[in-house]
Amino acid sequence: ERERERSGDPVRGDWKMSAAAAAGGARRATPPDAAGDKKDLFHVVHKVPAGDSPYVRAKRLQLVEKDPEASILWFWKAINAGDRVDSALKDMAVVMKQQDRAEEAVEAIKSFRHLCSKQAQESLDNVLIDLYKKCGRIEEQIELLKHKLKMICMGEAFNGKTTKTARSHGKKFQVSIKQETSRILGNLGWAYMQQPNYVAAEAVYRKGQEIEPDANRACNLCLCLVKQRRHEEARGVLEDVRQRRVPGFDHPKTSRRAEELLQEMESQSPSLLPLAMEQQVDVGEDVVARLDLLMHEWAPFRSRRLPIFEEISTYRDQIAC
DSSP: OHHHHHHTOOEETTEEOOHHHHHTTOOOOBOTTHHHHHHHHHHHHHTOOSSOSHHHHHHHHHHTSOOHHHHHHHHHHHHHHTSSHHHHHHHHHHHHHHTTOHHHHHHHHHHHGGGSOGGGHHHHHHHHHHHHHHHTOHHHHHHHHHHHHHHHHTTOGGGGOSEEEEEETTEEEEEEHHHHHHHHHHHHHHHHHHTTOHHHHHHHHHHHHHHSOOHHHHHHHHHHHHHTTOHHHHHHHHHHHHTTOSTTTTSHHHHHHHHHHHHHHHHOOGGGSOGGGGGGTTHHHHHHHHHHHHHHHHGGGGGGOOHHHHHHHTTTTTSOO
């Protein structure tokens, strides 16, 4: 108020007029909560929650001030204070991963996830899978992905619903159980490729394609077949992508990758591939046997499954576990 008085702006009690309005003889009143409205707009623009709690400070440091290390400190304070622990733990782990502190993030989730709600556990698992991938902890990644598939077959994923709301780049969208199952199978296939266990990878890639076809996953399947010296089958899979028979073929990255795979196959002879890749053939029977045992464990929960779970169950002889 004093600054306005010094600048000559008129002031009337709790209501203020702009200098331009005063010069024109008109009175344009601004309610006293205008400053509060500006604060609300700030939170909307920067996608940070309102208030001054430890979690709010952490989000402001992360998103507005771009100070990740300081935000991690305040996320810790939020967790210790019991302030939005579900979000604080997940957000802190994400920032830690960005700061190449993935191992710390893994330990943080394992140590404090018991403080989070049941509804938050699925999101924490998703973050943990990314962290395992970042750390190269393939075995743990595979086990967690298999656990998520089991939760789906038992009807416990999505808190028993058929869809869930997800967020990407600030936008919300709906994800179905089919889409989630296919996505998990794709991630599981990638993990098996890293071992390398190409027979298991092929099984889960094919299963993912049966549930929800995807051009990028088809390219992964193609690479998996190439690694097994099965070039003709790989060409058939790749041709479906190039002929636009698979959803997602129009994505620029996928199109480029398909062309790169084709060039790679044309430049290589199956005999040039390492002999060790032929030694994966015997893995399939063990994979199927282990899956059969797991499916028998799931059988008592059949009555709790939604129709999609029954559909997934028919693929038990082919999904690698």
